[in-house]
Amino acid sequence: MIKLAIVGTGGMAHAHARSYEAIKGCKIVAAVDVDPKRVEAYAKEFNIPETYTSVQDLIKHSDFDAASVVTPDAFHVPCALPLVKAGKHVLCEKPLAPIAKEAKKLVDAVKKTKVINMVNFSYRNSSALHKIHDLVAKGKLGRIMHFEAHYLQTWLTSPVWGDYKTSPQWLWRLSTAHGSKGSLGDIGVHIVDLTSFACADSIKQVNGQLKTFKKVKGDRIGEYKLDANDSSFMRVELNGGGLGTISTTRWATGQPNSLALLLYGDKGAVKLDLDKSYNEFEACMGKDVKTATWKTISCKNTPNMWQRFIKSIKTGKNDASDFERGWQVQKYLDACIASDKAGKAVSIR
Ligand SMILES: NC(=O)c1ccc[n+]([C@@H]2O[C@H](COP(=O)([O-])OP(=O)(O)OC[C@H]3O[C@@H](n4cnc5c(N)ncnc54)[C@H](O)[C@@H]3O)[C@@H](O)[C@H]2O)c1
Structure with missing residues (x-):
């Protein structure tokens, strides 16, 4: 069973949760949002046991394998980088970063930790x-x-x-x-x-x-x-x-x-x-x-992007x-x- 976390629980995070729910062999164990009310409501809606208000707390306290980063664009790198460094597989929303120089930090990081990494080009x-x-x-x-x-x-x-x-x-x-x-x-x-x-x-x-x-x-x-x-x-x-x-x-x-x-x-x-x-x-x-x-x-x-992400984790072969x-x-x-x-x-x- 692949254990997932969702980081950012606004509009698009609902599509992530619904899509993972439809895939066998994975479950969402944690959700993160800087807005405590929003993350609680989201966790209730999708029956998610753990909630956090920062990626750092998620990494420190939760047992999970992979995460979807669904924050506004400016927070993709600040949220995805610590996840990658902690050895978690990441499906990041688009754009990977607001500018290429920032996106390159993530490219360099995944080369080191070899985690599955994907951008949600839906x-x-x-x-x-x-x-x-x-x-x-x-x-x-x-x-x-x-x-x-x-x-x-x-x-x-x-x-x-x-x-x-x-x-x-x-x-x-x-x-x-x-x-x-x-x-x-x-x-x-x-x-x-x-x-x-x-x-x-x-x-x-x-x-x-x-x-x-x-x-x-x-x-x-x-x-x-x-x-x-x-x-x-x-x-x-x-x-x-x-x-x-x-x-x-x-x-x-x-x-x-x-x-x-x-x-x-x-x-x-x-x-x-x-x-x-x-x-x-x-x-x-x-x-x-x-x-x-x-x-x-x-x-x-x-297959949709979530199915590709889960398959990539299972096979160890990163989607394009x-x-x-x-x-x-x-x-x-x-x-x-x-x-x-x-x-x-x-x-x-
Ligand atoms: N692939 C697609 O087709 C598609 C479609 C819609 C949106 N998106 C992308 O999804 C992302 C989110 O868009 P949205 O419409 O859901 O935005 P939104 O504003 O509805 O939700 C973003 C959520 O992230 C939270 N957040 C902000 N900073 C955070 C942080 N540092 N840590 C944790 N949570 C944080 C906010 O409180 C909010 O709840 C954007 O990058 C957007 O481009 C992609």
Whole structure:
């Protein structure tokens, strides 16, 4: 039985608990939150025996094997690093850290302790994405020439997930002082991972633009200065030569959570729309290229990130969505921020 701890018991921690509950061979034995009321309510909801208000107390007093880190972005490294150093396996929420330099600390630490380490790139739960990656890696689409990807959300215009003006869960996402890299760091991290994984390639250079729109008088709500970016655009060149755009926004009225990728090679193309399906995509390949005919391809379910994490612990074989990958994606996001500041393209180092 793998004994788990959940660190950070806010909104997303509910998905972690529900997902672990559905997996045989693991159980949640402890929960941690700096807010004592929240951690108690969460422990009651999921029948978790132990609660703590710091990672340090958890490590000192609890007997556990692995942890999910589900705190706001700024606390991923401060919480995950002591866990890794204590020899615990860690599934960390995305982004691994607000900047690549911080993420690298975790990469160095897991190299030493050899614990299983994963970043919750949840759109890898799409079997269609894995199939597209395989097709591209096998050359079925030919050379990747062009791509267009977006991740759109609407929570600044519609209260579909609650009112951002009164909810700390959304307010910390709007404030750089609270460790947020805005829409780029929050959802750009997903669509950049998804796109470069689908292209089976790494990014060579990025030309980025970020924008923070005025939302409230004085650009401040209580302790939160609303200065993190709301929208991001990246013009991207892959190491294999392909060119494309990746964009994100929280101002996409009418789109609660929409991710899509159009990917064009010189021998085939695919359209992935996660609003429609995680397990299907459209493809124009092989002899259909001549007639520009598109067909739907259906794929079998792929294990979700929690199942992959537990399997990685059991087999000792780390899933590909590891801290190294989290660090790599963070370098792409850092390049977008640097490019926005410099007003020119920035190469990935
Ligand atoms: N993978 C996904 O698709 C996905 C979706 C939503 C959120 N997330 C990520 O999950 C994380 C949490 O997001 P959320 O919406 O649940 O936020 P939230 O604000 O609802 O919850 C965060 C919780 O962490 C607690 N916390 C803060 N500092 C802490 C610390 N040092 N130690 C322990 N607890 C601490 C807070 O009190 C709060 O209860 C973020 O990193 C976010 O990017 C990922």
